[in-house]
Amino acid sequence: MAVSVDTVYQRVLAILNKEQRGYLTPQEFNLFANQAQMDIFEQYFYDINQFSRLPGNSTEYSDMLDVLNEKISAFEAEGAVTGGITLPADLYRLGSVKVSYVDPITAVSKIAEAERVTKNEYLYITLSPLAAPTVSRPIYTRDESQLKVYGGGQLTTGVTCNYIKTPTTVEWNYTMVLGTAQYNASTSTNFPLHQAEEQELIEKILEMSGMLLKDPSIYQYANAEETERIQQEKA
Known part of the structure; x- marks a missing residue:
């Protein structure tokens, strides 16, 4: 299943707005969203190369090669x-x-x-x-x-x-209603990545947002979230 582009954008905005850290425009979000998507997608092939050198786990659902192949299967x-x-x-x-x-x-x-x-x-x-x-x-x-x-x-x-x-280009599109950008699902494109990638997408977009907004606390927050998620996945 795909990852909702609107869900990711709204969660990114919610975190940025939590302490009035700034605003990410739809155009900036779309740019970062596609960069984050390609980073995750390209990492699949690096990880497969690494995991293929290790013995498979006896538990089917914890075998990382199976997980990676499942994620890539959507692009075959x-x-x-x-x-x-x-x-x-x-x-x-x-x-x-x-x-x-x-x-x-x-x-x-x-x-x-x-x-x-x-x-x-x-x-x-x-x-x-x-x-x-x-x-x-x-x-x-x-x-x-x-x-x-x-x-x-x-x-x-x-x-x-x-x-x-290649993954399709992601786009959060909108229509202007009373001067406010309102999400337009019919002209937007979701992330074709596996739904399990939602959190990592948010983290990567936040990291890039922190650099754009020149706010190191945003990058640090996203990096801490990413570290915690990776540790949980390895546990």
Whole structure:
């Protein structure tokens, strides 16, 4: 489930206003909200790398790898590689590249996973008749946002990929009513992150707010809350 952008904004404002520490405009909040979201999202992959080196916990719900994979699962997607070259516009991390083809012997539609190779490896592979790629044993090279998929020649159709998509841009939008900004749910965009990330989002936005407002007490408060939350998670 997503995290309500309005809930996060209102909680941030409530903490800032508690001791008249200042005000965070919707534009400032949106900027900080998206930065906080990407910080949390990118941390998933660093944490997976770290936790994968440790033995799994016997308790299913406390196994951090399972928790992280559950959070990332909301961003898993499958899309077409247009012309066999162009990757989906919202791609964050590429997973597997697949080629659809018809078996020339059985006339049955099949899917083969392409193997990624470097450009140097591609040159050596194509020089060897036995190692040359086919539609049933395709390969691909990658250059920034584009692929080149080979299987008996460069393939331009029937190429798809599994990937992790970039989180959608968060926005707290509003309409002006009697000079006051009123939340407009129909034009706003919630955080696509797991609902468990609500507290961390608030903490990170508060930290950035403290720097903007030049109030170290806000940063210190958010940092203390974050430290306490992390200790509870590790307990």
